[in-house]
Amino acid sequence: MSPLALALVWVGxxxxxxxxxxxxxxRRRALAVAPLALGLLSLLAISEVVxxxxxxxxxxGATLVLGRPGMGLLVVAGVALAVACxxxxxxxxxxxxxxxxxxxxxxxxxxxxxxxVWALASAVAVAAVAVRWIxxxxxxxxxxxxxxxxxxxxxxxxxxxxxxxxxxxxxxxxRVAGALLAAGVGALLALVPLGGWAAAAASGVRGTDLALWTxxxxxxxxxxxxxxxxxxxxxxxDAFATDLLVLALVSGLYSGAQAVRAQPEARxxxxxxxxxxxxxxxxxxxxxxxxxxxxxxxxxHLIVGPLLLHAPRPxxxxxxxxxxxxxxxxxxxxxxxGRLLVLQGLAxxxxxxxxxxxxxxxxxxxxxxxxxxxxxxxxxxxxxxGPVRLLAWAVCLAALILGLAPxxxxxxxxGLSFT
Amino acid sequence: xxxxxxxALAFVAGVVVVLVDGRSAVSLAxxxxxxxxxxxxxxxxxxxxxxxxxxxxxAAMLTGRLARTSAERLPAVPGLDPQVxxxxxxxxxxxxxxxxxxxxMLALPAASxxxxxxxxxxxxxxxxxxxxxxxxxxxxxxxLLRARxxxxxxxxxxxxxxxxxxxxxxxxxxxxxxxxxAVAALAPAAAAxxxxxxGRHRRRPAAPT
Numbered sequence: 261m262s263p264l265a266l267a268l269v270w271v272g273x274x275x276x277x278x279x280x281x282x283x284x285x286x287r288r289r290a291l292a293v294a295p296l297a298l299g300l301l302s303l304l305a306i307s308e309v310v311x312x313x314x315x316x317x318x319x320x321g322a323t324l325v326l327g328r329p330g331m332g333l334l335v336v337a338g339v340a341l342a343v344a345c346x347x348x349x350x351x352x353x354x355x356x357x358x359x360x361x362x363x364x365x366x367x368x369x370x371x372x373x374x375x376x377v378w379a380l381a382s383a384v385a386v387a388a389v390a391v392r393w394i395x396x397x398x399x400x401x402x403x404x405x406x407x408x409x410x411x412x413x414x415x416x417x418x419x420x421x422x423x424x425x426x427x428x429x430x431x432x433x434x435r436v437a438g439a440l441l442a443a444g445v446g447a448l449l450a451l452v453p454l455g456g457w458a459a460a461a462a463s464g465v466r467g468t469d470l471a472l473w474t475x476x477x478x479x480x481x482x483x484x485x486x487x488x489x490x491x492x493x494x495x496x497x498d499a500f501a502t503d504l505l506v507l508a509l510v511s512g513l514y515s516g517a518q519a520v521r522a523q524p525e526a527r528x529x530x531x532x533x534x535x536x537x538x539x540x541x542x543x544x545x546x547x548x549x550x551x552x553x554x555x556x557x558x559x560x561h562l563i564v565g566p567l568l569l570h571a572p573r574p575x576x577x578x579x580x581x582x583x584x585x586x587x588x589x590x591x592x593x594x595x596x597x598g599r600l601l602v603l604q605g606l607a608x609x610x611x612x613x614x615x616x617x618x619x620x621x622x623x624x625x626x627x628x629x630x631x632x633x634x635x636x637x638x639x640x641x642x643x644x645x646g647p648v649r650l651l652a653w654a655v656c657l658a659a660l661i662l663g664l665a666p667x668x669x670x671x672x673x674x675g676l677s678f679t
Numbered sequence: 680x681x682x683x684x685x686x687a688l689a690f691v692a693g694v695v696v697v698l699v700d701g702r703s704a705v706s707l708a709x710x711x712x713x714x715x716x717x718x719x720x721x722x723x724x725x726x727x728x729x730x731x732x733x734x735x736x737x738a739a740m741l742t743g744r745l746a747r748t749s750a751e752r753l754p755a756v757p758g759l760d761p762q763v764x765x766x767x768x769x770x771x772x773x774x775x776x777x778x779x780x781x782x783x784m785l786a787l788p789a790a791s792x793x794x795x796x797x798x799x800x801x802x803x804x805x806x807x808x809x810x811x812x813x814x815x816x817x818x819x820x821x822x823l824l825r826a827r828x829x830x831x832x833x834x835x836x837x838x839x840x841x842x843x844x845x846x847x848x849x850x851x852x853x854x855x856x857x858x859x860x861a862v863a864a865l866a867p868a869a870a871a872x873x874x875x876x877x878g879r880h881r882r883r884p885a886a887p888t
Contacts, residue, residue, distance in 0.1 A: 376847050376858045383865060387836065391872065394829055395759045403765045406832045410823045414835075417843035417862065418816055421799065421850050432796040 263324040263371035266305040267364040270298050274360025277353075291356045292345035298363055299338010306331045311371060313487035314378030315423050323373050328675030329555075330370030333483055336562050336673055337476050338363070344471040344566035346651055349573060349641070355468045358392035361385075362472050366480040375420035378484060382448065383413035385480070389472045393461065396469050401460030408457045412447025415440045423496065431495075438499025441485075445504060448481045449540050450533050451511040459518065462529020467569035474532055474565055479558045482536070486543050486551050497546075505544035505609075509616045511537035516623025520630060527631050528568040531587065532561055534624045535595070541617060542602035550605020556670050557598030560586065563662060564594075567655045572636035575643040579652035584632040586659035589625035594663040599624070680718050682807030686794075688715045689811035690787070693818040696838045697783035698776055702747070702762065702877060704830055705870040708822075709739030709837040712815050713866075716845040719808035723800070724853040731848060731856060732841050735863035739837055743870030750878025758880035761829035761873045779825050786817035800850035808849055816842035833873040840865035 261269075277294040311327025326334075341359050345351050365385035372378035390406035419440035422433055443454070450458030462470065489497055515534035522530045539554030564583040572580060586594040599621055606617040644652075662669050671677060692715040696708045713736015721729030759765075794810035819838030826832045844863035847855055 374858055376843070376855075376862055379843075380862050380865065383836070383840070384868075387865075387869070387872075390832065391829065394765060398759060398765045400766050403826070406829070407824055407826055410826075410832055410835065411820055414816070414820050414823060414839040414843075417839060418846070421843065421846040422797070433798055436793070436797055 261301075261304040263305050263326040263367055266302060266326070267367040269301060270360050270364035270367060273298055274357040274364070277356050277360065291351055291353060292342040294342075294356050295338045295345070295359055295363065296342035297338075298360065299335045299342070302326070302331050302334035302338065302367070305367075311487065312373055313489075313491045314369070314372040314484050315375045315488040315492055324368065324371040324377075325373060326367065326371040327487075329483060329487070330367075332673040332675060333370065333479055333558075334363070334367065336559065337366070337479060340475045340562045340566050341471055343651060343655060344468055344475065344569060347566055347576075347648060347655075348466070348468045348570055351468055352396070354392060354396065355466075355472065358388050358469075359472055359476065361388040362476050366476055369480050369484050372484075375423040375488075376417070378488070379413070379416035379420040379444075382416050382444075382481060383410075385477050386410055386413040386448065389477060392472065393465055393469055397465050399464060401457060401464045404457035405461055408447050408454055412444045412454065414444075415447065416444035419444060423492070434493065434495035435499055437496045439503055441488075441496070441500040442503030442507060445481060445485045445500075445540070446507045446511075449478055449536050451504075451507040451537055451540060452514050454507075455511060455515070455533060458533055459515070459526075459530060462533070463523070463526035467571070470529065470569055471565065474569065475562060478536055479562065482539055482543065482554060482558060486554070489543065489546065501544045501546050505541060505613070508537045508541035508544055509613065509620070512541060512620030513616060513623070516620045516627065519627035520623055522627070524631065524634065524636060525571060527627060528565075531624060531627050531631075532565070534620065534627070535561060535587075535599075538599060538602050538617070538620055538624070541613075541620075542605045545602075545605040545609045545613070547605040547608045549601050549608070552670070552676065553598045553601025553603075553605060555598075555674055555676075556601060556666055557595060559670055559673060560594040560598055560659065560662060563655060563659045567652055573644050574641060575649055576652050577636060579649070579656050580636060581632060582656040583659060584628055586656070586663060588628040588632055589621065592663050594659050594666065595628070596663070597666040680722055682722070685715070685718050685722060685807035686810045686814075688718060689807070689814050691715070692811075693783060693786070693814045694780075696815065696818040696834065697779045697821060699834065700776070700831075703743075705833045705837055705873050706740035706743045708834045709736045709743075709841065709866045709870060712736055712819075712838050712841045713739070715811060716815060716841055719811040720845045720848045722808050724848050727853045727856055728848045728859075731859050731863050732845050735844070735860070735866050736841060738867040739870040742867040743874040746871040746874035747878040750875045751881065753879065755881055756879060759829065759876065760880045761833065761876045764827040765829070766827065775825060775827060779821055782821040782825065783818050786814060786821060790814035790817055799846065800852065808845075812842050812846040812849060816846070829876065830873050833869040836869040837866035840869070 365381045368381035393402040422437035447454040519530035542550030542554040607614045692711040695711040713732045717729040717733035790813040793813040822835030844859040847859045
């Protein structure tokens with residue numbers, strides 16, 4: 261199956277899923293089938309050719325090549341979205357349609373070889389998330405998502421124009437291309453000063469809606485930006501990486517501090533933004549260990565996110581605490597290895613960068629430990645059913661296993677060597 | 680076409696993009712942008728390149744209207760009307776249009792700087808075509824950044840998409856028409872979504888008492 265056909269299947273499923281399943285009594289569980297099946301369908305789209313990245317083509321031609329890392333991400337993200345739907349207190353149906361559109365855009369984003377196509381896919385994904393968020397929860401935070409992330413997508417579209425031939429020494433063109441790329445990626449990854457929308461939405465948007473960004477859009481942007489960096493012309497790459505590193509380090513510090521201070525219901529969102537900033541810093545360090553650490557961090561959040569994105573529910577207290585342990589950053593916990601690799605990448609860059617990364621690491625760890633120690637506030641409502649509790653235990657188990665064998669699992673998922 | 684004339688037309692289209700509001704905002708912004716950017720793309724890439732912004736700008740007007748009239752035939756359902764501001768505007772000396780117009784004025788020197796200092800494909804430095812693409816991209820960005828309703832986000836998306844497609848054509852020439860067309864297709868898609876939601880979630884007229 262070609263990546264284009266896969267993207268069309270994602271869109272078609274989104275158009276059909278909610279209306280077709282709206283009348284079924286067990287609608288919530290049935291809707292979760294759509295992202296699960298589509299994620300697994302990605303296994304059919306893998307090609308033998310290595311994905312050269314979204315900025316690889318110096319000529320023109322809209323070839324789509326879905327590589328192994330992209331395929332792995334789509335499968336895990338599809339499963340994570342399905343789990344998030346099942347663990348949610350309620351599912352409306354619209355979020356599944358939006359998830360399918362974002363998924364289709366992610367397929368194109370992770371298989372594009374021409375910068376304009378990559379930027380276009382990111383714009384479509386942002387538009388789908390913005391329309392869904394604004395329609396579901398009209399307010400300043402969701403409108404800000406449309407404004408700022410939309411501007412980020414516009415910046416990527418602008419950068420795409422300058423990428424193919426930005427070959428020479430640093431001049432106005434390479435500088436503009438690098439700055440636009442950094443602004444675009446920074447806005448989509450919610451880095452300071454472009455990330456206020458995500459922090460506000462983390463406490464104002466329901467978990468299943470937030471999952472569109474945390475489980476699908478942000479990981480796809482991070483992975484594709486990581487694939488773009490090595491093949492960018494040197495002058496543009498250096499400008500992009502320098503700008504992104506500064507944004508990511510400041511963002512890691514700020515979001516880490518905010519995560520420590522955050523109310524329990526907003527803490528996971530803040531911590532995810534801080535970890536995303538750390539992953540972006542690893543990427544911008546231009547060292548392979550930093551990039552792999554970022555991917556491992558993303559994988560950790562793809563596993564625990566479906567449980568922690570939602571408000572606490574009766575019967576899931578112990579599972580949530582175990583998920584927080586996986587994020588605590590203690591040796592043996594899943595997030596520890598990802599953060600350690602990112603710090604290694606930062607250490608190879610410079611001492612000052614490492615110190616800033618260490619302070620961010622400490623703040624993020626403190627936030628996770630605070631969540632681990634402080635019990636969730638009593639959750640209203642009836643106790644969750646046995647199958648849901650079992651699924652939550654499965655999430656915890658997966659996170660613990662990732663902590664015990666991070667390299668082996670990440671290699672299986674992304675097809676990259678972590679050793 | 681004369682490069683100065685293209686730049687002057689781009690300024691007019693940019694003012695339209697910045698100021699236009701109401702039910703036909705996306706259609707008007709896309710149509711004006713498409714017409715002007717067609718002259719810019721055509722000056723470098725010839726007729727095939729000119730057709731991309733022209734056709735997709737016109738398509739945005741048609742799909743927006745078609746989607747709205749189709750949706751209006753269906754029963755209205757509760758939901759977000761793209762025309763209605765999501766949040767109430769803060770009180771201030773200047774209204775949202777004045778702020779957008781001011782930002783559009785600031786975009787003039789920025790677009791001039793780009794056209795003077797950044798080489799884009801075969802277009803000469805100090806080219807009116809590069810200025811047109813840069814200015815309409817910036818005015819679209821202004822609309823995105825100052826948006827209060829979904830319709831305004833769609834206006835910004837349409838202008839940015841057409842400008843980026845033209846920029847891509849200026850960079851790569853007529854050989855890049857497929858990618859440019861894909862990018863420009865975002866404009867009719869934005870118009871269609873805004874038109875559909877406007878028709879579907881329109882406010883019912885109050886019953887006579």
